[in-house]
Amino acid sequence: MLTRLFSDPSLLPDVQKYSGWAEESDGEDSKMKEDEQDDMEESEMRGDSRTQSEHAGEDEEDEGVEEEDDDGEDTEGDRPKKRGPKKRKMTQARIERSKLRRVKANARERTRMHDLNSALDNLRKVVPCYSKTQKLSKIETLRLAKNYIWALSEILRSGKRPDLVSYVQTLCKGLSQPTTNLVAGCLQLNSRNFLTEQQCQDGGRYGSGSFSMHSYPYQCARLSSPHCQPGSNSHPLRTHGYCSAYDSLYGGSGSPEYNSPEYEGPLSPPLCINGNFSLKHQGSASPENEKGYHYSMHYSGLPGSRPTGAHNLVFGSSGARSGIHSENVLPYHDMHLHHERAPVYDELNAFFHN
DNA sequence: TAGGCCATCTGGTCCT
């Protein structure tokens, strides 16, 4: 029935006369939806309880439809009379007003949802691992934001510096595998390793609400892996532009391919927890300036410790089980580390330098 | 093809 209705243009009312509808809708499909909508509205005005598909298929003429006296004496069977205000007669003018009201309500709802999405986008930009092309889902964004707040709060509360693994574990608590890989990838951790550990510890540490400072033989990645050396394209991550982030940061090729045009300036807070928050120079949105980012993934707690590849970029090259997903491996200029300065970051920064 | 995610429509409820 619906198919017939939708395929018959003569049954499609001119609903795009309402302002703003055409721009938001996407063609035929929305037109169809609105057709249904109008049917629903008319049905609603009649107090009709038929299903959408039922009334959508009817082509009865009901111009200036008379109101069904649903609170009258002639209720079906033994059902009691409906209470409440009597429905007023549905004149054509009232029907039109009702339609207009519904259309306006739809537009408001769209605007409201767009605002909500906009706020969510802003949230995405201030939680770890912002990516323009690999956007976190809404639910993952909220979860990550919650974890992020929790992690920062615990740092402030405890006055201790957590190790990176604990930090990432906290950030990834309750996140999906792809998001976990993404966050871990941002932090240059071997997600497989830390996930294994996380799984072992789940239900205890996090359930109690304490932020573990457990020891972990972590050596921060400085990305000196031979896979990431300029000229090496053998590593799977390099092929996805992942290593390029560090190439460009540490005097790498600086190839234009790393300078994603999608980059739009400062977005995310500092990601590193090792005491050197990487704060982007304000206003340095150009790729040239980005080379100057102090992306300090080195472990400042080990003076003189030589950067090694012990933990860096050892994600598996195939499949989710062995490591990072290719879709989560992002070009540096796309996968932003956090640069935006906020009071809490200053506070944390000061803390880590005391 | 199933499942996840999303945008949109819709009707109900509450409030002004």
Added chain:
DNA sequence: AGGACCAGATGGCCTA
């Protein structure tokens, strides 16, 4: 009466 908010329904798109 109308706006804000919410949750359910629906269909499209994408990916494994």
